[in-house]
Amino acid sequence: MKSIFKHQNKKNQYVVSFISVSLVSMLCLFTRDFLDYKVTGYLLLVLVSILAIFLEIFPVLLAAFLSAIILDFFFIKPYYNFHINSAEDGLLLLLFFVIALINAVLTFKIRKAEQEAQVKEAKLNTMKLYNTLLDSLSHELRTPISTIMGSVGTLQSGVNLSDENKTKLLSEMDKASLRLNYQVENLLNMSRLESGYIQPKLDWCDVKELAYNVLSSMNETLSQHRITVKANDYLPLFKLDYGLMEQILYNLIYNASQYTPIGAEIKITIEYNPVMDIDYNQEETMSCIITIADDGNGFPEDQIEKVFEKFYRLNNSKTGGTGLGLSIVKGFTEAQHGKIKLQNREEGGAVFTLSFPAEVMQTKNIGNE
Template structure:
């Protein structure tokens, strides 16, 4: 792809490739002229010009089209090795070839430019749509906690006879709103890191049991109405990975489950491994995802229709981006018994904990 981009931006290279292609095609045709005839040679040369026109700019293609017509006249039309044409039929045939070759070159390049302009317009429209979605999400997601903080602070400042319980409730509300703001700011910063390709893995040896336990503890305030199950496996090896990114992956998936599954839902973590891969399964017994929407779940700013308020649609997209930064992936499917099943696969070196001091 990078090679094609360089060629597309360099007209001298286009001239060299185009002229070289026509010369090679002409030489090949000349070797078999007695079998295929000069009329078929014209079609072969037209095909070569048409293919080149799909990739090159208009001036190199017009040059190649004119060159192909001259080569065809000089080497293939009787009398050979001259630019003379002996019969009116061949003269008409040459004129038609010349016009078709040039027109084909011009129109093909114009169509290609029009298609490129259409693609850019669609990409621009999609970008604007994404930013509009982001602004709409943020306008609600940021305004709500900010209003809660301002309201709580005003109440604390203006009311002198608040009970300790009321004060503690207001402090708790401020803390929840602050954490919500912090989460959204972190999501935006993480998405910015992914889009600017500025993520550099900080690999070290980690106990995946401790990472998962830490993520569960971090989400404990939001899990009062859910049951989270995780049974640590002491026989697991240590994995070499970026703990910060992996924690964020698991946090985003768990937070998504806590936010969008009904109260009473059970969320379970399971860990396994292959010879070169750490595999973490996160399962719940909620409602699952609509089958026709599963492919869109990891898109930026995408939120399922009629989903509960809150969130910007960045969490799962960031999780997938961090997994890919490890050359891994996240797959999502619905469980046959109901609920969602996320599988996080992270390629990682591993070692027995007993050998850690020697690593």
């Protein structure tokens, strides 16, 4: 199938080459009695040069050959034959074809060299990204695995441990398992984003309940932070993908917990803003707005635009982290036609603002079920 498309594309290039030369020649034909044929030759030479930028070598050579034939047949006297009266005209025609040929070949080689350089640069960038990922993973995966293996080894060694020490070891294993699961989930999610496999499954979602569920799963991680959730008591249900939203909130809250000092506040606000969806039905839709703010140190202004890039980590950030969390948040948000914005707060700290053009269902319309 790929070879068929490639063949079709090449065939189209020949057509473009033929039509372009024909059109320019027809336009010049109307001015043949007023302009010297050398001007027509220059115009055709410029056309061949332009085609060389966009087409492959053989369609360009066809344009050069057709231009030389047309110039001789229609524009060099005597018209409508291939006879050339003077050596000057013959040399000019030969030079035209040679220059067009050299120009086509050189342009093609330059374009090919640029493409090879771009491919090489892309490979180097890819290798750099993967080296960054591997360096990060060597810490992010090895540390929790070592913790789990060490704790299991201690429990299996037969050493008499107090209940307090056993509880502590199990707690360490639990935290290490959660950390390991977080990194594996991020890798799998990034793979889904890269493959374009994300297909949101929209369903009615209680975003407030979802936020509390995420916070509940992070009790240990958030134990040294102050958590606040602000939402209307009668917040409507939004039609969103529960799984994607869960991962979005988890990554943003986890990121806030890791990059703010102990005792910092993490505030989650959920609200909606009615907007009119301009369509034939004039149906009313609601925009779901979620903000996650903290009172930490904020982000360097010159790096705010880069934090959503894959594998990007802030300068002078603490050891560890793969730089995938925020890029996944952005990908999952956009997969639901949402937007995400990061700003520094005037009073200190940072705030992530998520907005989704989601359908809503008022909870008062549900009734008793």
